[in-house]
Amino acid sequence: MPDPRDNLPSQQRLMAYADGELDADAALSAMRQVAADPAASQAVEQQLRLRQAVSRAVHAEPGPSDDLARRVSAMAFQMPAEPAGRLRWMRLGIAAAVAMLAVGILIGRFALSPDQPTVANRGVTVVPVAAVLPDEYVKSATQVHVRCSRGTDHHSGRGWPVEMASLETPVKQYANNQDLAYPDLSSIGFNYVGCATCGRPEQRGVHLVYRSVGGTDTLSLFVEPYTQQVDLPPNACRYCPKSDVHPVLVWRTEKLVFIMVGNARTPIEKARVAMKLPEPI
Amino acid sequence: MDRPEQLRFRDLVLAELPAVHRLAVYLSRSRQTAEDLVQDTYLRVFRSAGTYRETDLGPRPWLFKILHNVWRSRAGKPVAAGAPADELVEQTAAPDVVPLELDWEQVDERVKRAVEQLPDNYRDVLLLWAVEDLKYREIADITGVPIGTVMSRLFRARQMLTESLADVAAERGLA
Numbered sequence: 282m283p284d285p286r287d288n289l290p291s292q293q294r295l296m297a298y299a300d301g302e303l304d305a306d307a308a309l310s311a312m313r314q315v316a317a318d319p320a321a322s323q324a325v326e327q328q329l330r331l332r333q334a335v336s337r338a339v340h341a342e343p344g345p346s347d348d349l350a351r352r353v354s355a356m357a358f359q360m361p362a363e364p365a366g367r368l369r370w371m372r373l374g375i376a377a378a379v380a381m382l383a384v385g386i387l388i389g390r391f392a393l394s395p396d397q398p399t400v401a402n403r404g405v406t407v408v409p410v411a412a413v414l415p416d417e418y419v420k421s422a423t424q425v426h427v428r429c430s431r432g433t434d435h436h437s438g439r440g441w442p443v444e445m446a447s448l449e450t451p452v453k454q455y456a457n458n459q460d461l462a463y464p465d466l467s468s469i470g471f472n473y474v475g476c477a478t479c480g481r482p483e484q485r486g487v488h489l490v491y492r493s494v495g496g497t498d499t500l501s502l503f504v505e506p507y508t509q510q511v512d513l514p515p516n517a518c519r520y521c522p523k524s525d526v527h528p529v530l531v532w533r534t535e536k537l538v539f540i541m542v543g544n545a546r547t548p549i550e551k552a553r554v555a556m557k558l559p560e561p562i
Numbered sequence: 563m564d565r566p567e568q569l570r571f572r573d574l575v576l577a578e579l580p581a582v583h584r585l586a587v588y589l590s591r592s593r594q595t596a597e598d599l600v601q602d603t604y605l606r607v608f609r610s611a612g613t614y615r616e617t618d619l620g621p622r623p624w625l626f627k628i629l630h631n632v633w634r635s636r637a638g639k640p641v642a643a644g645a646p647a648d649e650l651v652e653q654t655a656a657p658d659v660v661p662l663e664l665d666w667e668q669v670d671e672r673v674k675r676a677v678e679q680l681p682d683n684y685r686d687v688l689l690l691w692a693v694e695d696l697k698y699r700e701i702a703d704i705t706g707v708p709i710g711t712v713m714s715r716l717f718r719a720r721q722m723l724t725e726s727l728a729d730v731a732a733e734r735g736l737a
Contacts, residue, residue, distance in 0.1 A: 284709075285710035285713055289713075296717060297713070300697075331723060331724065332692045334673045335673055335677060338673040338674040338677065339674065339689065340693070342587055349600060353576065354576060356604055498695060520573070520574075520577045547696070
């Protein structure tokens, strides 16, 4: 079946080029057109900006209400433990205790299954549905991500910030031990922009910014000293269940916490695979 | 699905609640209706847990597909492939792109209104493209229409948005 992306009218071809949807030959042809024709270049730039503007405007929409979150969680925790291949459901109007358990889990006070054994054949430890990160971490990280997505003039071009003295020792040790001081995400189409402390002195770490080819998307990686406020075993990886608009992936070593923030889940998943991180638990 | 997998599945899909809600709000243009859509969606999600197959993209496309099916069945919309209006867009000559001189950071409200005013089918693909960063083929799979239809709807949606924002630029003396 012919691909509808072949033989597109000129304007649609430029849009498909801006979207990264053309094959190599068509993309090269479009690139030449853009290089030779200022109007074509402007059209592509405009499409990139339009996409960013729509994403930003829609992301500003308030998230689900607490009441909705509770109702959905209550459904989730009514899933009975059934043999594989069979799931039977309890009726929805069941015990307030189940709903209260869901509420407790939502606010991070209960452990869902604190004594679950390690799943030996997958090497994954099941952890409770808790916050993973304190609320203020998530809020601060996403605010910095959004702010720095709009401008990274204060980020240094390569390596670590000049203000190394302000960093906590584990972060400095990490920086000094790496031949490449930051993860390379170029294989997934994200180029490293720079690094700065970005006004998070309480965490004493650094903020690395990555921008997609074409500049439509941004990934943030925060590298910070581990504290006991982070609820995650070493070498485990987990999406923060309380992150709102922006997905937040967290992993840690013995002494460091890595927090990746993006505008959508797909690029974060690609980054996770590219960095050879374990599957999220 | 054994117990640890259930727990993991639960975490995965609950983490997507904000994204599912966001899309539901823009599909339905009503927060109240969106709440109902989200609730029905997750009911189906938990009933269909055994059919979920994890991919590199995570559960979001699968969740969106379920949301779309719920939305369509509520609205009584059939899945229409290549409706005549879409074919017309493919065949007519595309007008020149209107160049916009805008401070893109200051027009969020106008963009939001322009998106809300788009016809359902155009708004749908636009959101999946711009907000969720999905590829044409992924959008086609979620919406249940051919990729050519996705492309023509997306093209038209972007044209309409651009025309709407051209008015903004003119108002501000920028165009």
